Amino acid sequence: MPRRPAAAVLAAVAAAGALTAGTAQAAPAPHRGTAAVDFTGIVALGNCSGSLVRGPRSRDTDAALVLTNGHCLESGMPEPGEVIVDRPSSRTFRLLDRTGRGDLGTLRATRVEYATMTGTDVTVYRLNSSYAAIRRRYGVPALPLSAAGPRAGTEIRVVSGYWRRIYGCEIDAVVYRLREAGWTWRDSLRYTPQCETVHGTSGSPIIDARTRRVVGVNNTGNDDGERCTLNNPCEVDRQGRITVRHGIHYGQQTYLLARCLGAGNDVVLGRTCALPRP
Missing domain, CATH: 2.40.10 (Thrombin, subunit H)
Incomplete structure (x- = not known):
């Protein structure tokens, strides 16, 4: 969640060959008649x-x-x-x-x-x-x-102005509670694994690929597989059971x-x- 020092992030992502504008990985083609999401706005x-x-x-x-x-x-x-x-x-x-x-x-x-x-x-x-x-x-x-929340299976784009990259995936699930250090977030959006967002993508809009409306804001991911610690959010269900998903990333709804x-x-x-x- 919090930003790593810019130099450290730059080195890590540059090593991965990520410093280019465009899609971060192969994203599903938009629906016929729907313009592709770009960096407008x-x-x-x-x-x-x-x-x-x-x-x-x-x-x-x-x-x-x-x-x-x-x-x-x-x-x-x-x-x-x-x-x-x-x-x-x-x-x-x-x-x-x-x-x-x-x-x-x-x-x-x-x-x-x-x-x-x-x-x-x-x-x-x-x-x-x-x-x-x-x-x-x-x-x-x-x-x-958007004045309505998205559903699981919604095709999305996470558009990062800092890294000038677009991540394409789907909403995997709406998480009852997401806990990270002392913070708890409600009805968080879990992405499918294709959206491997990194530090610096914090604050990126989550855009519905079909409607091109903003349905959320990207905010965190589990970096190290730890349980409910800083940069390692955990999912909490209605019964209080905790699940850790190493390498999975999340956003918050904006409706x-x-x-x-x-x-x-x-x-x-x-x-x-x-x-x-x-």
Whole structure:
């Protein structure tokens, strides 16, 4: 989950021959009539990946949002039970072109709209530009957030702006609880083994290959086969039984976030919003 030092990650992945834009492995062909997922709307952070996203009620004139992981927050990982809202931020993001080989420009945040690692692993940044302004300047639309969760068997793409790679696989299962060190996440998405995501892919959007909607955010994997430790999440079922799956990777669903975005792209907590509150 947390990032390894950049040099260590770079050396490890470069040794594996992974530093190229494009698919990380042979991915299933998209359904006929469906455009292939590319790097449209993808951003790179200094240590993570992310995406330009919009909710079902977002308007073109709204300040745009960038989605990444809670553990990618520039101030450090939120503690278990901690929820951060409306914190000033001037973080910058590199907006990639559709091929992933070039940068179109730099986007800048004005604040952290919402961040937590409790129940999910998400940070949402509010930008100083609207969706309309970004599209006008760069020709890039935001990725739509799905308001419904995906099912097992859904074909997905995990698109990393940091490594400029696309991973193709399916959702293997929805995990009741995923535990890592002191954090617990609900209804996590387990990938089939083809998505061998690495450190630096944290915060990558999980995109439904058919609808091209964001259904989740990539966040962790079991590196060493350990049980419920940092970088070694374990699955916990409804009876409390623990399962360790060495080498398997996971993401967190984002439909709750989509449902919580209200007027002006604010995350409106409480009432019908099931995201954790401060």
